[in-house]
Amino acid sequence: MDSITILAVLLGVMFLLLGSGVWIGLALMAVGGFAIEVFAGRPAGDAIATTIWSSSSSWMLTALPMFIWMGDILLCTKLSEDLFRGLAPMMGRIPGGLLHTNVMGCTLFGSVSGSSAATLATVGKMTVPELKKRNYPEPLIIGTLAGPATLGLMIPPSIIMIVYGVMTNESIAAINIAGIIPGLVLALLFSGYIAIKSKTMRGYAPVQEASTTIWEKLVASRRLIPVFVLLFLVIGSMFAGYATATESAAVGVAGAFALAWWQGTLSWNSFSTSLMGATMASAMIALILAAASGLSLAMGFLGLPEALAQWVSTLELSSFGLIMCLLVLYMVLGCFLDGISCVALTIAIIEPMVRSAGIDMIWFGIFVVLAVEMAQITPPVGFNLFVLQQMTGHGMFKIARWAFPQFVIMVGMVFVLIAIPELATWLPKQMIPVAG
Template identity: 50%
Template sequence: MDASNLVEISGLILGALLLFLVGGVWIGISLLICGFIAMQFAPAGIQIGAALATNAWAGSASWSLAALPLFVWMGEILYRTRLSDEMFRGLSPWLNRIPGRLVHVNVLGCGLFGAVSGSSAATTAMVAKITLPELKRRGYDEMISLGSLAGAGTLGFLVPPSITMIVYAVAANVSIIQMFLAGLLPAVIVMALYMGAIVIWSLMNPDKSPPPAPGLSFRQKLKETLNLIPLALLIGVIFTTLVLGWATATECAAWGVLGSLVIALWQRALTWKSFWESVMGAARMTAMIMLILTGAGYMSIAMGYTGIPNALASWVDSFHLSPYALIAVLTVMYVLLGCAIDGLSMIVLTTVVVLPMIQQAGFDLIWFGVFLVLMVEMAQITPPVGFNLFVLQTMSGRDSLTVARAALPFFFLLLATVAILTIFPDIVLVLPKMAFPG
C-alpha cells in the first residue's frame, strides 16, 4: 500500500473518530468502531473477530492492570472519610505567615491526596470540598483559589501511585514501579513552582488576601499536625514497600485498600452504605478505563496491520528534527489534543504512533512517560473537556471558562516544568536508576 493510500485511510479513520466523539458516542465504543473500520484495510486473511477477542483478553488478563481498580477503590474509600478536613487543620497553622497563606493548602493538600488517590479529578474534588468554602469564608480571592486548585489537582496524575502512569506503563511495556519513582521529583518541582507563583501573586496583590489569623503556639501547631498522621502513615507504607521492593505495585495497592478501610473504620466513616458506594464508584471508573483500553488496543492493532504508524513515524523522521524540536512538536500536538479529548484517551490513542519516534530520537521511555503525564495534566485544565474544570465548575458555581481563566497561569507553569525536564532529563531518571541500577 503506497503512502497516498495510507494518508487517505488515516484521514478516514481519524475523521470517523472525530465524528463519533463530537456526536457523543462513548470513547471506548468510538475506538472499537474505528478499529473495525481500519481492519477493512488490513491484509487478507486476518480475522477481525479473533483479533478483537485476543486483544480484549490480553488487556483484561494483564497482572499489571490489576493495580488499577485497587488504587481507584482506595481513593473512593478515602473520599468518604474526614481526611480532607483533617488535612486542612493539620497544614494551615504552619502557613499563616507565608505570603499567600492558606491558598498553599490547595497545593500541599493535592500533593498529599494525590499520593493516595491516583486520580486528578478525585484529588481535586477531595481537596476542593473543604478548602473552597473555607477560603471563601476567610476572604481569599476566588480566582487564585480556583486556579491553584485546578492546577494542583493535576498532581493526582504525577504523584504516585497514578492511574495514568499504570496505563502508560502497560502501553509502553515499562516498569510501573520505575514510573512511580520517576514522577516524584517532577511532582516536587511542580509544587514548588505553584507555591512560588502564589507567593508572587500575594506580594503583588496584598489587598486580595485577608490579614493573618491569630498565631498558635508551637505546641498547638504540633497538636493540629497530629491530624495528618493517618494520611502520612498510609503514604509512608505504600512508598516504603515500593521503593524497598517488598511488594509489587499491585500488592501495594491491595495494602493501600486495607489501610484506607482501617482509617475509615477508625474515623467511624465506614458504613455499609459508604462501603457499597465506594465499591460501585470504583467499579464504574474501572469499567470505563478498561473499555477505553480495549478500544484503543484494538484500534492500535488494526492501525498496525495497515502500516499507518510506521509510515507516520518515517514521515516525521524524514524532517530530521532534532530531539528538542521533536519534543516541541509533540507538546503542541498534545496541547491541541487536550482541547478535544481526555488525557487517558490521549495516551492510549497516540502511544502506538509516537513511541517509535521517541525511541528513534534516543529518549528514555520512562522519561517520556513523565512528559506524557504532564501533557495529560494540561489536558485536565484545558477547555472544553478539562475534567478538573468540570469538577470546580460544579463545586464553585462558576462556569468552566472562568475556572479555565483562573487556571491559565498554572497551565504555563506546567509548560515550564516540561522545559526544565527536557533540558535536565536526569531529574526524572535519577530515582529509577538508584532503585534499579543497571
C-alpha cells in the same frame, strides 16, 4: 494508498464517531475493525477479539481498580478536614498564607489517591469554604486549586501512569517512582506563584491568622499522621522493593479501610458506594484500553507507526523538536478528550517515533503525564473544570481563565524537565527493578 493518507482517513473516521457522541472505547474499536477490514483486507473479528482478551487479562491491570477504589474510600473519610487543620497553622504566616494549603493538601492527598478528580473533590470541599470565609480572593482560591489538583496524576500512585505502563510495557513501579521528584518540583512552582501573586495582587487583604507557637504547630500536625502512614505503606513498600505496584495497591486499599474505620466513617453505604464507583471507573478505563489494543493491532497490520516514524525521521527533527510537536498535539487533544483517552489514542502511534529518537520511555511517561495534567484544566473538556463548576457554581470558561497561570506553570515545567531530565530518570535508577 500511502500510509499518511490512510492515517488521515482513520483519524477522520475516529473524530466523526467521537463528535457524534459514540463512547470513546467503542469509537476506537470501530476504527480498528474498519482499518483491518478495509485497508488490511483481513477479517477483523477473531484478531481483535484475541487481542482484546490478552490485553484485558494482563496482570499489570489489576493495580488499576485497586488504586481507584482506594481513592474512592478516602473520599468517604475526614481526610480533607484533617489536611486543612493540620496544614493551616504551618501555612498561615508565609507569603500567600492559607492558599498554600491548596498546594500542600493536593500534594499529600494526590500521593495516596492516584486520581486528579478525587484530589480536587477531597481537598476543595474543605479549603474553598474556609478560604472564602477568610476573605482570600476567589480567583486565587479556585485557580490555585485547579492546577495543584492535577498532582494526583503526577505523584504516585497514578492511574495515568498505570495506563501508560500497560500500553508501553514499561515497569509501572519505575514510572510511578519517576513522578515523585517532578511532582514535588511542580508543587514548589505552584507555591512560588502564590507567594509572588500575594505580594503583587491589588486588593489582596485576607484575614491574618493568629500566630502559633512551634508546639501548637506540632500538635496540629498530628492530624497529618494518617496521610503519611498511608503514603509510607503504598509508596514505601513499592520503592523498597517489598511489593509490586499491584501489591502496594492492595495494601493501600486495606490502609484506606483501616483509616475509614478508625475515623468512624466506614459503613455499609460508604463501602458499597466506593465499590460501585471504583467498578464503574475501572470498567470505563478497561473498555478504552481494550479498544486501544485493537486499534494498536490494526496499526501494526498496516505498518502505520513504522511508516509515520520514518516520515518523521525525514523531517530531521531533533529530540527537542519532536517533543515540542508532541506537546502541541497533546495540548490540542486535551481540549477535546480526557487524559486516559489521550494516552490510549496516541501511544500506539507515537511510541515507535519516541523510541527511534532515543528518548527514554520513563522520562517520556512523565512528559505525557504532565501534558495530560494540562488537559485537566483546558476547556471545553477539562475534567477538573467540570468538578470545580459543580463545587462553585461558576462558569467553566471563567474557571479556566482563573486557572490559566497554573497552565503556564505546567508548560514551564515541561522545559524544566527537558533541561534536567534527571528529575524523572534518577530516582527509578536507584530502585530495584520491580515488575508491574
